[in-house]
Amino acid sequence: MKFQTIKTDVLILGSGGAGLFAALHASQANPDLDITIAVKGLLGKSGCTRMVQGGYNVALSPGDSVERHFMDTINGGKWLPDQDMAMRLCQTAVTRVQELENELGCFFDRNDDGSLHHKAFAGQTFDRTVHKGDLTGIEIISRLMEQVRALSVNMMEEHRALALLPSRDGEELAGVLLVDMRSGEFRVVRAKTVLMATGGGPTMYRYHTPSGDKSMDGLAMALRLGLGLRDMEMVQFHPTGLLAGRDTRMTGTVLEEGLRGAGGHLLDGSGERFMLNYDDLGERATRDIVSRAIYAEMRAGRTTPNGGVYIAMSHLGPELVAKKFPGMVKRCADCGFDLAAGRVEVVPTAHYFMGGVVVTADTRTAMPGLFVAGEDAGGAHGANRLGGNGVANSTVFGGIAGDEMALQASDQQHWADFDEAFVEAEIERSLSPFRQAAGDINGIRDRLLDVMWDDVGVLRDADGLSRAQLELTRLKSELHASGLADNNRVFNLSWHDWLNLNSLIEVSEVIAGAALSRENSRGAHYREDYPQVGSLEESYFTVAQSNQEQISVERQPVVFSIVKPGESLI
Amino acid sequence: MLEVRLYLAQRASAAIMAPLVLIHLGVMIYTIQGGVDAAEILERTRGSFFWGANYGLFVIAVSVHAAIGLRNILREWLSLRGIGLAIISWIFFAGLLMAGLRAVAAVVIA
Amino acid sequence: MPQQSSQTILDVVTWIQRHLDAGLSYRFACRVGMCGSCAMMVNGIPRWTCRTHVNKVMRDNSLTIEPLRNLPLIKDLACDMSEFFEKWTDSKGYFQGSTTRHDPVSTLSPNSPQRRVADAATECINCAICYASCDVVNWNRDYLGPAALNRAWSLQNDERDSASAERLSVVAGDAGCHQCHSQQGCATYCPNELNPTASIAGLKRMVAKAYVRGELGAGGKGRQGPESDA
Amino acid sequence: MKPHRQQPLYFAFLLHRLSGLGLALFLPFHFYVLALALEGNAELDQFLHWSASPLVKFAESGLVFLLAIHLFGGLRLLALENLPWSNSHKNYAAMALAGGFFVACGFLLRAF
């Protein structure tokens, strides 16, 4: 199979907050660098950074401090976060927000006196979330996108990364194999430095929030390269995703946290409130508690017609609801639901992936030349991500990656050689569905979504996880035996569905393996057979690796480099 | 910059014409009853500085205004561009201006 | 094709791709009206398909779904949006600040009239629905279009921005705001209820003022119409 | 007509353009007729006589209609571009059209 070869200094995969910030910073650090952004969708229009609603955590308000933000992050992450990363996150968020405002032109909501408005977000001891209404992501990514599009960077839109290419000697990264989705042609981009910022995205669950282009491709590629992935059992569920039936893409999308905060009630299928049976705070309990409660109700069969629960706001007065949550009311209305006066079916929904590639606080990985930032990188959040720390994470570390890559690419004289045979093999692998008879891709997808939801979801136990592992193995071989109903490689979404499923299944296996390995319950990970938190002092994180198609998971002790359990910086 | 000038010229001429056309419409509706004859018109207009200025201004404004308007239409609907478009617009402008001034002369001066 | 109580146009397209025509090409990402990737012509009107319920647009039990107007087609329902974004850049639709990341965030009242104007035009998701609804875009391929001009207007009202003179001379150029004839398709169909018409009118006023005062630069480096001097 | 054009303010645009075009095409003729006065009142009278026929009167009120809607529509556009934004442009456009009819009918009524 023929492929085109391109050379660049800095290659960036993905154009969310991490990818775009990296491009901006690399270009600012050294305008002479040749920078290329390759992205699966359109530049700045794909990924989840755009979808950020709540806002951006930053210790900027008087009385708040970086230390306090750090402590909230560590506590929220149940002492599993990599403390150097968490500290870097909280420190750099300050400059990053100032950069977003002063250099990129974001305008976050202000108080009447003109100072930044900081709102409260769950799990934090201070109001520190800056935002633009409830559409913060649009403001951030639009401003970023404008800046990057005005630079002279090479844009490879609708180019999907298929494989990270090691150098011939395996000592460093040589480049990336991509396919131009619009033409079906393969391209190898040789680069001195590569940033992987493809944004994770737990879309292998029946209900999920992230954008449709995210399918864990990055983590699957890292796994195949032999890199260690940490905290892979940590999948964050948002308690209230819209439930509108299996056949609509609206299902799973987020209904704002604020609905519960404002006094919304959760009702089971028969219309009874149930949250008070689980927690004294009722609907206002934290995300993980509410998610588990709803999941338990669903398992007990007390569900709505579509198999979830209801959220009801009408007792607050429909006018008030319509006034306070115009965006949500309109969105529900577009889907045919009356949020203000009626009930809307909801379900917990997979929202964010805390796990990711093992990196240092300056975004380097074990593979020289490869940098990872954003949701693809593990460590900053530990067992749980605070609302508002996600976009902070991607913009902070994306910028850092840009700085680091510019340094390295400016110094480095050589481009490493890649192995042609390796490329050929990867191309063959991606083309394999064209050689099989058409299979039931939709059926495989459905089964994947169900098994992950049922057995690797909000509540887990050893039986379920083992069952899931078996099913995932079956699904993998069934997928590999399934071909496509259309043989044209040009903009063939069905082919990309196949490739998405392939990545999702590979990473799902790791999630199940890591979840089985963690024999306690922390943050987003809840084992019914091991409900205890376990000793904080002996906290460990999981690191999964693939050797010859076998996944191994080992536990590594958390290094308390800044604070130990029982201590505090404030 | 050309487009700015054309835009401003067209809007300015429109603003000038608006009251003139209102007057014209009013007078027309007022006088038409029972038919008009040339003598009637000319009696009103001949030697009148008011009507001379009125019509003169209108003719200049409308020539500018309509030529620019026609230029937009030719460009957008017939895809005329460049020098051809400029020539046609100028010819229309000049033709209209001349015909208009001649008409004013006819009803005011002679 | 089975009808469901909750079914968007995007769901219809997806169903067709999954069950009838595996090769069907289209684009979407967020599925909740935030990314502006999924716009198509639905019964001849440009819409965000992920937020358009089938019931709302179905006529006589049939739907016509076509690629977005005014943009080059890639395949089936997916258009090439490059020119849309090039025009965004050409109209200097990006901020140029005068302070840096090491300075504190500006203290600015959210209630000043100017800020309100800037804010009113900011929640654009660059879906190009306005671009597809505007005939001037079709008649004059250089026209910067409603979205880019709307962004420029927002920036012109951002007191922190330091490139307003340059930007003004670009939007006053031969492909700029004066091409707009207030057809108002942009404002009619913008899914976020933005009003590019009002923004463009604002630019026209701003240009007029600058012109009268002799402050208008010489057209900048932006797009020139095909007849820069006629 | 293409569906995206089927909204009131597009009609307003189209009406304004077509009326402007109609006027622009008619105006040279109008000037020509008036210039006939130069050749002596007789010619003009002859013309005006001809123009007293009902058919011509009807056509002329069409022109008055064009002029009136173009005028009112133009005023709407000037207001749109130069006054603070108003959300009532659909109403204004309708009013401009109604005003045009009103003036044209006035003309027609008085002409007969």
Ligand SMILES: Cc1cc2nc3c(=O)[nH]c(=O)nc-3n(C[C@H](O)[C@H](O)[C@H](O)COP(=O)(O)OP(=O)(O)OC[C@H]3O[C@@H](n4cnc5c(N)ncnc54)[C@H](O)[C@@H]3O)c2cc1C
């Ligand atoms: C609905 C929703 C609401 C959220 N709200 C908040 C919030 O309020 N506050 C907060 O802090 N966080 C929030 N988050 C989380 C936040 O959005 C993410 O943490 C963050 O945006 C991730 O940024 P990223 O740059 O890593 O990835 P993304 O922004 O997701 O970008 C990933 C990019 O990679 C591309 N890509 C994927 N695969 C490939 C491939 N194979 N080849 C090439 N490119 C590829 C994608 O197309 C995309 O451009 C929310 C997330 C969701 C889904």
Ligand code: HEM
């Ligand atoms: C009575 C006062 C008038 C006013 C207030 C007026 C106003 C306007 C305005 C504002 C426009 C610009 C429309 C646009 O480009 O968006 C316009 C266009 C135009 N006008 Fe007038 N006009 C008047 C009289 C006339 C007359 C008498 C004629 C013809 C002889 C005329 C012919 C045109 C033409 C041909 C256009 C171009 C239409 C287009 O581009 O869509 N106008 N007018």
Ligand code: SF4
């Ligand atoms: S102005 Fe409205 S229609 Fe146009 S691109 Fe922005 S959001 Fe879309």
Ligand code: F3S
């Ligand atoms: S549709 Fe086009 S003509 Fe102007 S008002 Fe909107 S840009």
Ligand code: FES
């Ligand atoms: S898919 Fe993002 S706006 Fe429709």
